[in-house]
Amino acid sequence: MIAIETHNLTRYYGALRAVDHLDLTIENEIFGLLGPNGSGKTTTVLMLTTLLRPSEGTASICGYDVLTKGTEVRKHISYVPQDMAVDIKLTGRENVLFYADLYGVDNPKDRTDEALGIMELSDRADDLTKTYSGGMRRRLELAQALVHEPDVVFLDEPTLGLDVAARKKIWEHIRSLKKTGMTVFVTTHYMDEADRYCDRVGIISSGRITALGSPPALKARLMKDVVTISVEGECSSLQEPVIEGTEYLGCTGSDLSFTAENGREALPLLADALGRSGIRIRQMSLREPTLDDVFLQVVGQQEETPGFNEQKFRIMLRRRR
Amino acid sequence: MSAIVPYIRRDFLRWGRGRVAVVSTLVMPAAWLVFVGLALPIRFTDNYLDFITPGILVMTMLSAGLAGGTLLMFDKILGFMNKFLALPAPRENILFGKILFASGRGILQATIILAIAILIGASVYSPLQYAVTYLILFLFGILVAAFATTVALYLDDHDSLSAFNTMITMPLFFTSSALMPYDVMPPWLRPIASVNPLSFAIDAVRAVDAGMMPSVQLAALGLLSAGVIGICIHVFRRTTV
Incomplete structure (x- = not known):
């Protein structure tokens, strides 16, 4: 049924x-x-x-x-x-x-x-x-x-x-x-x-x-581990980092996320690569993938809809009732 | 029909539990009765209270009917409407329930006002006269409530609705035959008053008090109500899918 x-x-x-x-x-x-x-x-x-x-x-x-x-x-x-x-x-x-x-x-x-x-x-x-x-x-x-x-x-x-x-x-x-x-x-x-x-x-x-x-x-679409790196400043201005053995997922606020088959080995590689591009790292964490990471990968940065359009919004409210 | 009753019961339960609201709606018409009906020095009649009572009864029905629109607006704003619309029962029942509740509540309020009027010296009429009076008031209540719910369906927020209600209440009342008979009105007011729907109801109640059967006004009120309900259903179907 x-x-x-x-x-x-x-x-x-x-x-x-x-x-x-x-x-x-x-x-x-x-x-x-x-x-x-x-x-x-x-x-x-x-x-x-x-x-x-x-x-x-x-x-x-x-x-x-x-x-x-x-x-x-x-x-x-x-x-x-x-x-x-x-x-x-x-x-x-x-x-x-x-x-x-x-x-x-x-x-x-x-x-x-x-x-x-x-x-x-x-x-x-x-x-x-x-x-x-x-x-x-x-x-x-x-x-x-x-x-x-x-x-x-x-x-x-x-x-x-x-x-x-x-x-x-x-x-x-x-x-x-x-x-x-x-x-x-x-x-x-x-x-x-x-x-x-x-x-x-x-x-x-x-x-x-x-x-x-x-x-x-x-979640299985991602690799086994997810590495999240907090950097100084906003990460949205950075260009997409390409680091071997990992895949870039996206960024939210000042957090960059990567997925890797072996997170423990990827940690130093990521730290080196980011350090070389002059990015200051504050914190790194390693965890299993969640749906948030899937979301980040398929949708990209989660941000509020920009360019609020009053007219559209009013039409939307009216139709909803 | 059976699916309208729950809507009406819900509104009566909610109304009965808001103690302040039950009393406050009666204060205004009661004040008119006492402070205008008893106090105004009038020459065209020796019992002004008897003259003004039909006007105050109709005024009570007017505000009760308009309150039906406000109730529908709150159902819309607070999300009840969407829940009701997702029910299998005919959707128009939401409207009929609201219109019947507003008119029914108005009848209860009018009964209290009538009792106060008799207490302070208004004449008592025969049961048949009261029965016709109630029929007129109920029809008028239906007319106003159907109109108010239509407006509530059109408007988006409660502020505009209450501004609209405030805007029409006083002008409607003062341009009707509630306060004075046509022959003492200034000439410019007479044509306005004679087409005011409030006057239909007020004149009808006065005719009943004088021992006549106001068939013309009853028919007019009935036709008007049917017409406005028709428009209301049309607007409802257009604004909800």
Whole structure:
């Protein structure tokens, strides 16, 4: 059963191409769409959840086309946006029951209890949501999303703004959802979380998927070790260093990253080579590759989108609502 | 229909728990009743309170209806709207729920205002007269709420919406027949007042009080409401996918 399928999925905001000919096939798995802010993650989710019309291309959820079979699509999905929209003047139970009624499930009260139980909120269910912590509110939103037993759950930045413990808990719940047979489509810009919990990830940059695969497979594209070197000043002004036995990945701020088959041997070589070009090294470190390194390799420097265009931004906001 | 009820229930629950908001919306119309209805030295009638009460009831419905737009705006800003739009239930239910809630809440507020008016000396009418009065007020509430939600769908932020509401409330009220009958109005005000939708509702309630059946005004309010709801649905479909 193919949960999500897109073909040439594209969205323009005026002249800005927010999502650029996306081809994805997602089966029963936890799929993570990774990328920096403004890379097209939310736009993709909005199109897949029938909240935004694609400019070009097609997408289908559980075999239903998002353009022509919108109601069917919405019966099979749940969408949790990043805003954390729960009614603070309602209790946890009322918040979930509200969605159970809107979905028109049988036995809304029982389903509500069940969903609250799964998200470990039963003992606080009758407190006003006002008193909930950020992590609890997020779990409450997951309970709302579970109440009609969807086939595909879309989570937009589910761990944004949560502390470490709350994040871990959210991800464990996401895992248990997948075990019950749900497909989870999650967007995040936290590479480490995606690395640990996603079955497969797609790295998106300027609306294009630049790398797609399981985290281990993506990391295997790099050599065995990653060497990060902090230098004095900004490294973006430096020209790309070519050093034998290593591959240059890119730089962020004042950190240069290289990948090497044998990091221990590469350390002195790198130090010599950089020293010869007059670069002063402050610190060197050796570690195993992470998705951050993969990202650096396929996308390049992670920087904020330059040349902020007020007009484009306003159009974008308007369309999003 | 069943999928509209949860939206209405949610809004009533939230409203009932904000104690300040429940009282504060009543202060303004009550103040008008007491300080204008009882205090203004008027010559054209010997019971000005009876004359002004329909105007204040309609004013209560006006602000209640406009508040429906504000509620929709907050749902939009805070991300609730996107969650609702991703539900399989007909999307228009979001609008119908909001319009019905705003009108229903207005009816509750109008009931309290009516009770205050009777307490301070307004005349009491027959149950049938009250039933027709409520029908008029409800239709008017639907009309205003549908209009306010349409505006809320158009605008991007809460500031512009509240500026818009402030801008229209007072002029609408003062150019209606709420405060004086047509024959004591200055001549330039008469044509304006006679096309003001507030006057339709106010004149209708006064006709009911005088023992007549205001069929023309009821039909006009009904048609206007239907028209504005139609526009509202159209705008909604255009702005959401």
